[in-house]
Amino acid sequence: MTALLTDVAEAARLLRDGQLVAFPSETVYGLGGDATNDHAVAGIFDAKGRPHFNPLICHYPDAEAAFAHVVADERARKLAAAFWPGPLTMVLRRRPECPVALLAGAGLDTLAVRVPAHPLTQALLRETGRPVAGPSANRSGRVSPTAVAHVLEELSGRIAAVLDGGDCTVGVESSVLDLSSGGAALLRPGGITREQIEAVIGPIGTALPIAAAPEPTLRSPGMMLSHYAPGLPVRLNAAQVGPDEALLAFGPPLPGAALVWNLSPAGDLREAAARLFAGLRRLDEEGTRLGCKGIAVQPIPETGLGVAINDRLGRAAAPRE
Structure with missing residues (x-):
């Protein structure tokens, strides 16, 4: 049975004992395990049904704790000063003495590290005294959770506890920079925009998702082509909607849908990001109950946080095996 906790000390004790604890962040809820404990890390993959070639992000209470395990150059330190704590993950070379389980990094010579901003998670990391591996607290490929209820729907009975920190504020995962x-x-685009990053370190490139190869190895979480997928098929850039479709709206909603979730009636991308995963989940569950054939999505501007939103929606709509 999965416990609902408000006691940080108890959550930290469970993590040190090798148990799995979901925790809040400013982005989405993470599924935490002691990153130095091979069995705990394996348990994360098992609980999520996650492909083992998809690395996990390791969470730290501050930059120096993270940089004790990875090699940080001047750019990494500038970015840490600008955006940590916050929704930026950096992929850096592991130090030879790094104690993080190899499975957490999918056997690579790199590690994805982040310092989250949520005060409850900061307290949890300091109390635990170890890095915490934490992918989103949902079944692999499913919609990411932004509330305790979402975590329990996905993982109740599969993890020891959920640390209740209320609803997440950013609503999309961290940006991942290699x-x-x-x-x-x-x-992976996310809560820190390309423009914000480039203002600190100059122009950056973009890595394409790996969709082919029989056993691809990814440098980052969230790069699977079909990801964040609800059960109902997703149709992007809808100009009209049918009576047998649920609608994910942005701004004034299209008429005629069986069910509507509006990401932001005012067209605010920050509000839309915070409501994205909850909206997909609601439309999938209620739409399925109503007999809808799919989810239509109104166009989202490809600017700022809209890039991250469209990235998630594109993965949700990708062909499935």
Whole structure:
């Protein structure tokens, strides 16, 4: 049975004992395990049904704790000063003495590290005294959770506890930036925009999702082509909607849908990001109950946080095997 906790000390004790604890962040709820404990890390993959070639992000209470386990150059330190704590993940080379389980990094010579801003998570990381591996607290490929109820729907009975921190504020995962090979590539857009990053370190490239290869190895979480997928098929850039479709709206909603979730009636991308995963989940569950054939999505501007929103929606709509 999964416990609902408000006691940080108890949550930290469970993590140190090798148990799995979902925790809040400013982005989405994470499924936490002691990153130095191979069995705990394996338990994360098992609970999520997650492909083992998809690395996990390791969470730290501050930059120096993170940089004790990875090699940080001047760019990484500038970004940490600008955006940590916050929704930016950096992929950097592991130090030889790094104690994080190899499975957490999918056996790579790199590690994805982040310092989250949520005060409850900060307290949890300091109390635990170890890095916490934490992918989103949902079944692999499913909609990411932004509330305790979402975590329990996905993982109740599969993890020890959920630390209740209320609803998440950003609503999309952290941006992931690869700095491990001399260049800089945005592996996943997220809560920190490309423009914000480039203002600190200059122009950066973009890595494409790996959709082919029988056993691809990814440098970052969230790069699977079909990801964040509800059960109902998703149709993007809808100009009209049928009576047998649920509608994910942005701004004034299209008429005629069986069910509507409006990301932001005012067309605010920050509000839309915070409501994205909850909206997909609601339309999927209620739409299925009503007999809807799919989810139609109104166009989202490809600017700022809209890039991250469209990235998630594109993965949700990708062909499935």
